[in-house]
Amino acid sequence: DAGVIQSPRHEVTEMGQEVTLRCKPISGHNSLFWYRQTMMRGLELLIYFNNNVPIDDSGMPEDRFSAKMPNASFSTLKIQPSEPRDSAVYFCASSGASGGIDEQFFGPGTRLTVL
Amino acid sequence: QKEVEQDPGPLSVPEGAIVSLNCTYSNSAFQYFMWYRQYSRKGPELLMYTYSSGNKEDGRFTAQVDKSSKYISLFIRDSQPSDSATYLCAMRKTDSWGKLQFGAGTQVVVTP
Numbered sequence: 317d318a319g320v321i322q323s324p325r326h327e328v329t330e331m332g333q334e335v336t337l338r339c340k341p342i343s344g345h346n347s348l349f350w351y352r353q354t355m356m357r358g359l360e361l362l363i364y365f366n367n368n369v370p371i372d373d374s375g376m377p378e379d380r381f382s383a384k385m386p387n388a389s390f391s392t393l394k395i396q397p398s399e400p401r402d403s404a405v406y407f408c409a410s411s412g413a414s415g416g417i418d419e420q421f422f423g424p425g426t427r428l429t430v431l
Numbered sequence: 432q433k434e435v436e437q438d439p440g441p442l443s444v445p446e447g448a449i450v451s452l453n454c455t456y457s458n459s460a461f462q463y464f465m466w467y468r469q470y471s472r473k474g475p476e477l478l479m480y481t482y483s484s485g486n487k488e489d490g491r492f493t494a495q496v497d498k499s500s501k502y503i504s505l506f507i508r509d510s511q512p513s514d515s516a517t518y519l520c521a522m523r524k525t526d527s528w529g530k531l532q533f534g535a536g537t538q539v540v541v542t543p
Contacts, residue, residue, distance in 0.1 A: 320474070347529055349529065358519075358533055358534070358535045358536065359475070359519065359533040359536070360533075361530060361531065364529055364530070366529070371529075372530060407474050407475075409474070411529060417480055418463075418523075418528055418529050419477045419480065420477070420529070420531070421476075422474030422475050422476065423474055424472075424473060424474055425472075425473075425474055
């Protein structure tokens with residue numbers, strides 16, 4: 317099992333540019349989560365999908381952030397335009413349980429730096 | 432005030448010692464409690480999962496939940512240098528499947 321795959325692993329961009337982060341969940345998992353981790357705010361849930369449908373996006377910081385899940389094996393998190401305060405590690409996680417133990421399996425993260 | 436409070440550390444212990452970690456929370460609706468371990472530059476991975484109050488043991492790891500005090504703990508016995516990592520507590524309400532609230536994480540360093 318390859319686990320959750322994220323790309324790119326590192327992204328350095330300039331303020332105002334569009335950034336797209338990608339995630340491939342574990343095959344068979346029906347829930348997908350996007351998190352952001354910073355020293356100041358810790359690990360924050362941005363949005364999560366169940367069966368490709370966004371369930372809760374209350375953690376998305378502002379309209380500059382958008383997420384899509386066009387199919388069960390792919391999701392994107394887009395920031396447009398990016399700002400220096402968006403610099404963080406962005407994690408994607410997936411889960412296959414519904415009703416049982418909702419263990420979330422995290423990817424390796426994308427380290428984003430906005431200059 | 433944050434719903435979940437966790438001392439960020441760092442917590443430094445000698446190899447073989449017991450590591451004691453804890454989190455406090457303010458929302459009595461939390462029913463499911465987890466501990467995740469995160470190595471440097473890696474994603475978190477689930478260590479322990481408990482429902483409501485009580486103790487759970489898994490090898491060298493013991494998780495305790497005291498709902499009356501809104502306090503959860505993780506103990507690591509016979510600590511090893513490989514236990515050096517950041518430990519994050521997480522919790523959720525019964526009707527919020529998947530929506531975890533994480534603590535800030537405690538950095539643990541086990542010295543040989």
